[in-house]
């Protein structure tokens with residue numbers, strides 16, 4: 001099994017969006033990654049699909065004219081397109097067999113529309129919550145051509161790939177545990193944890209349901225300890241400096 005971290009650009013936002021009470025008002029640039037897993041049978045699994053490639057030409061595409069227009073400003077170069085990142089690995093979108101969406105926000109499901117040949121795994125409760133909900137721009141993922149398989153709780157999807165419900169960022173958000181033969185266990189947190197500062201400052205006020213998010217994040221860290229797993233946070237610009245990005249990989 002092999003895992004690639006795909007860098008898909010970032011977002012400019014204020015500090016309090018991800019970690020309130022530390023440097024409120026300060027503008028920062030947060031990374032937006034997706035993850036590509038090659039299973040032992042060579043099947044390809046994406047975890048999240050990043051922001052729509054259309055933001056490269058039009059950063060205001062999703063939030064322009066809304067109260068979020070200045071809060072979340074996508075910042076993507078042409079190489080930050082999911083298509084570009086896959087092409088660097090000689091992979092066509094039609095070769096992606098499965099997609100796990102941690103949740104359906106615009107920076108995690110923005111290129112679902114490209115993957116009509118894939119089966120998408122989302123928690124049922126999350127899918128129902130996000131449907132027709134403007135906080136989860138439906139134009140990127142709620143499309144008749146896409147096939148969703150809805151999950152109910154913790155599930156082993158493939159040998160060495162498990163989803164773990166981590167609600168609080170959104171109802172039935174899920175994180176992903178990947179068991180790599182050489183690099184060891186890795187937990188893709190999604191937005192259950194934005195960044196290390198959430199733990200360091202006990203700062204969960206950027207989450208939709210801070211108390212539930214805090215409980216999920218603490219349970220996830222306990223799980224990581226038990227599994228000797230490293231944790232990859234959702235949008236941690238400092239941790240990003242320590243990660244190995246595609247075209248390099250973890251095995």
Ligand SMILES: [Zn+2]
Pocket residue numbers: 105107108191234235
């Ligand atoms: Zn996010």
